[in-house]
Structure formats: C-alpha cells, structure tokens
Amino acid sequence: MTREQTKKIKIGSRVIGGGNPVAIQSMTNTRTEDVAATVGQILALEKAGCEIIRCAVPTMEAAESLAEIKKQIHIPLVADIHFDYRLAIAAIEHGADKIRINPGNIGDETKVRAVVEKAKAYHVPIRVGVNSGSLEKRLVEKYGGVTAEGLVESALEKVHMIEDMGYDQLVVSIKSSDVMMCVRAHERIAEVCPYPLHVGITESGTLLAGNIKSSIGLGLILSQGIGDTIRVSLTGSPVEEIKSARLILKTLGLRKGGIEVVSCPTCGRTKIDLIGLANQVEEMVQDIPLDDIKVAVMGCVVNGPGEAKEADIGIAGGIGEGLLIKKGEIIKKVKEEELLETLKQELLHWNE
Known part of the structure; x- marks a missing residue:
C-alpha cells in the first residue's frame, strides 16, 4: 500500500502513515544508561532534523x-529491545513512545502476549522488525536461502500473531544489507500490509558505502510511494544519518525547506580550493533558517555565472578572487578569503 493508504499510527507527538510526511529517524550510539551523554546526542540530532529517536535497551x-x-528531549523516543520481554515491559512503563521488538527472539507466545498487553494498556505502538540476518531457519530452508519472500512471510506471521492478540497499533520493518532484496521485499509487503513501513538498508556500511547503498535502496522504495519513516544506517555519527536522510527526501521531492x-x-581551470570551500559552505548553511534556497559553488569564472543560473545565489572562484552571483548575474567581485563570509552575509540578510 502507498503512504496515503497505510494506517495512521501515533508515536508520541508524531503521526506516521496515512499520507503524513515521511519521518526521519536515527538511533543513539551512546550507552542509554548514561543519561547525560544520550540526551546530549539526541539534542544534537534534533538540531540536525531528527524527528524520531531510538535507543538500545539492553539492561533494566x-x-x-x-x-x-524523556524529560530532557523534544521528539518521540523508541526503545529497541531484543531477547528479554521484561525489558520491553519496563521500557513502556518508563515512558517509551514506541517499542521495537522482533517477536521471533523475544520469547514464546506467552511472553509476546505480555508485551502486547502492556503496550495496549499504555497505548504504545509496536514496531515489528525482521532482519535478513535473523530470518528463521525454516524460512531459509523453504526458500533456499535468505530471500525477499522469506522476509515478507516472516514479518507477516509476526504481524498476524499480534493482531490475533487484539492489537493493531503496529509499524513494520523488513531490512537487509542486500539493497535489491530489500527493494523487492518492500514492493511485496506493500501489496498486502496496511501498516506504516519503517524503511532502511541495514548494516549499509561506512559514510561512503552506506550513503550510496541507502540512497539507491531508499530512492527506489520511496519513489514508488512506499515507506512512512526512514533511517539511513551509517557506521559513523548519527548526525550524518540525518543529513543524508534529509537530502534523500529532498532529492525525491518528498521534503522541502532548508538550503540546497x-x-x-x-x-584544470580551478584556481581556488573549491573542495574545501564547498564543504565550508555546506557546513555554514546548516544553521541558516532559510527555506528552498539553492546555493551554487563554482570553481571558475569562465562557466560559473552560466552554471549558477538555476541557483538563487552563488560564488565562483578566480585567481585569488571570486564572484558573487545572483540569478546568473554578477553582483560583485571579492577576494578569495572573503568569499565565504560574503556569501554568509547575503544569506543572513536574505529577506531584508
């Protein structure tokens, strides 16, 4: 089912599914027991644009x-639980806005039911998660390996189990580090699952590999109208996950706002440190509250003005100097070392 057709699920103050905007998630990599460190990281993620945050809950x-x-943050908090159903119950009692479990490793049906009953009593949704690395042996044997079909069957079995227990506040995730398997699995489950889908390419890798794999996988899935919340899983700072997720959504036309x-x-014509300058510009614009502004950073004055025509504002480097360009028109010439600050001041006073 497409985003417009999935069931609406309330996670704290956030609603996903039913045509609501695709929500951006991340997961802390601090020890959740260390409240100060965890809160500090969540606040940094909030500033970057994170809308739902998940924390590992390995201990009581x-x-x-x-x-x-929860008292110190401003976005919904999801508790990630494996193996011990008692941790899921405790997480709900201590304010989790959603819990993430794999019913296949949480224990027998009695234990799953205990978690479901607690979630029902507290009106806390459950994310049913299945990963390719934890696919049941019988399904691996049935399909001759880990397959999209096996992932979908495993997820639907767990969904039906919880539905049979009288609960339907569910979010579903089926993840694989195999990009195309993940895409096929989402295409299949979207045909039959009425619940919002949490989409991501699990264990996608470092910043380079992870961004490429996530962009391809999420792009193919989201462009079909599938997916209600996303996480870009990277081996790196969680803040980088948010930056990537925002850019993926913006590139697909699913999110507006900010400076591009x-x-x-x-x-060979480039006479300035364009790579360094472009990185500085990208970092600088993160804290400027403008919406739907395109900034061009060009390496030479030969093609710079022409190439920057589609941008709202741009800079182009020369030999020890550069040009400030608005809508393809040269506005002024400044020294190379003044380019960044000149651009910054123009953006800070954009609406004046």
Whole structure:
C-alpha cells in the first residue's frame, strides 16, 4: 500500500502513515544508561532534523533511564529491545513512545502476549522488525536461502500473531544489507500490509558505502510511494544519518525547506580550493533558517555565472578572487578569503 493508504499510527507527538510526511529517524550510539551523554546526542540530532529517536535497551538500568531522558528531549523516543520481554515491559512503563521488538527472539507466545498487553494498556505502538540476518531457519530452508519472500512471510506471521492478540497499533520493518532484496521485499509487503513501513538498508556500511547503498535502496522504495519513516544506517555519527536522510527526501521531492548546495566537480581551470570551500559552505548553511534556497559553488569564472543560473545565489572562484552571483548575474567581485563570509552575509540578510 502507498503512504496515503497505510494506517495512521501515533508515536508520541508524531503521526506516521496515512499520507503524513515521511519521518526521519536515527538511533543513539551512546550507552542509554548514561543519561547525560544520550540526551546530549539526541539534542544534537534534533538540531540536525531528527524527528524520531531510538535507543538500545539492553539492561533494566537502560529501561529505567528512559524516564529521565524523556524529560530532557523534544521528539518521540523508541526503545529497541531484543531477547528479554521484561525489558520491553519496563521500557513502556518508563515512558517509551514506541517499542521495537522482533517477536521471533523475544520469547514464546506467552511472553509476546505480555508485551502486547502492556503496550495496549499504555497505548504504545509496536514496531515489528525482521532482519535478513535473523530470518528463521525454516524460512531459509523453504526458500533456499535468505530471500525477499522469506522476509515478507516472516514479518507477516509476526504481524498476524499480534493482531490475533487484539492489537493493531503496529509499524513494520523488513531490512537487509542486500539493497535489491530489500527493494523487492518492500514492493511485496506493500501489496498486502496496511501498516506504516519503517524503511532502511541495514548494516549499509561506512559514510561512503552506506550513503550510496541507502540512497539507491531508499530512492527506489520511496519513489514508488512506499515507506512512512526512514533511517539511513551509517557506521559513523548519527548526525550524518540525518543529513543524508534529509537530502534523500529532498532529492525525491518528498521534503522541502532548508538550503540546497550544488557545486561543480572541479577541473584544470580551478584556481581556488573549491573542495574545501564547498564543504565550508555546506557546513555554514546548516544553521541558516532559510527555506528552498539553492546555493551554487563554482570553481571558475569562465562557466560559473552560466552554471549558477538555476541557483538563487552563488560564488565562483578566480585567481585569488571570486564572484558573487545572483540569478546568473554578477553582483560583485571579492577576494578569495572573503568569499565565504560574503556569501554568509547575503544569506543572513536574505529577506531584508
């Protein structure tokens, strides 16, 4: 089912599904028991644009820490639980806005039911998660390996189990590090699943590999109208996940706002440190509250003005100097070392 057709699920103050905007998620990599460190990271993620945050809950102390963490943050908090159903129950009691479990590793049906009953009593949705690495042996044997069909069957079995227990506040995720398997699995489950889908390419890798794999996978899935919330899983700072997720959504036309930076790939005509300058510009615009502004960073004055025509504002480098360009028109010439600050001041006073 497409985003417009999925069931609406309330996660704290956020609603996903039913045509609501695709929500951006991340996961902390601090020890959840360390409240100060975890809160600090969540606040940084909020500033970057994170809309839902997930924390690992491997211990009872971690579950109990959620109550204090919740007091100090401003976005919904999801508790990630594996193996011990008691941690899921404790996480709900201590304020989790949603819990993430794999019913296949949480224990027998009695334990799953205990979690479901607690979630029902507290009106807390459950994310049913299935990963290719934890696919049941019988399904691996049935399909001759880990397959999209096996992932979908595993997820639907768990969904039906919880539905049979009288609960339907569910979010579903089926993840694989195999990009095309993940795409096929989402295409299949979207045909039959009425619940919002949490989409991501799991264990996608470092910043380079992870961004490429996530962009391809999420792009193919989201462009079909599938997916209600996303996480870009990267081996790196969670803040980088948010930056990537925002750019993926903006590139697909699913998110507006912010400043978009475009830059040329450099060539033999480039006489300035364009790579360094482009990175500085990208970092600088993160804290400027403008919406739908395109900034061009060009390496030479030969093609710079022409290439920047589609941008709202741009800079182009020369030999020890550069040009400030608005809508393709040269506005002024400044020294190279003044380019960044000149651009910054123009953006800060954009609406004046």
